[in-house]
Amino acid sequence: MASITSVSYDRTKELKQFDDTKAGVKGLVDTGILNIPKFFVRPAEDLAADELNSAHKNIDVSIIDLSNIGDSIRRQEIVNEIRAASEEWGFFQVINHGIPLSVLDEMIEATRLFNEQDLELKMELYSRDGAKKVIFNSNSDLYTSQSADWRDTLRLTSFESNPDSSDLPPVY
Numbered sequence: 001m002a003s004i005t006s007v008s009y010d011r012t013k014e015l016k017q018f019d020d021t022k023a024g025v026k027g028l029v030d031t032g033i034l035n036i037p038k039f040f041v042r043p044a045e046d047l048a049a050d051e052l053n054s055a056h057k058n059i060d061v062s063i064i065d066l067s068n069i070g071d072s073i074r075r076q077e078i079v080n081e082i083r084a085a086s087e088e089w090g091f092f093q094v095i096n097h098g099i100p101l102s103v104l105d106e107m108i109e110a111t112r113l114f115n116e117q118d119l120e121l122k123m124e125l126y127s128r129d130g131a132k133k134v135i136f137n138s139n140s141d142l143y144t145s146q147s148a149d150w151r152d153t154l155r156l157t158s159f160e161s162n163p164d165s166s167d168l169p170p171v172y
Helices: 004-008 011-020 024-030 044-054 072-088 101-116 119-123
Strands: 063-065 093-095 134-137 153-156
Touching (some): 101 153
């Protein structure tokens, strides 16, 4: 017998209300919520299946070494390694990429500062328009996934070698 709560639950309405705030997950947390919205909760049977499956897998993240990428034979090997890692796992770790640790540290700090700034500044970037170069939102698949992930995303897209810094969000 279905409970009254499950019968009257309007997932689409709840998703839209959340999305319309343009506050994302951090904004939700900052309001001091006491109950996690239902659309973030994974069904117990999914969690049980994950638990069963996880016990039988050894997770070995692919490491892609970019050393000697200038060599045409090595470049093709790297492309093949990236393809295989992307198809099997969807992600990989890159080493010997030449990006100084200081730049990576600055990127992490800028990300932290972006997420900690006033909500109003982030709301200006909140969008689901995939054509925009800079998008802040929560769950790109919010309306299609069975359960939402507890995350916000800042996506910066540029296919230019020297992107216009005015396209980047300010961090105060």
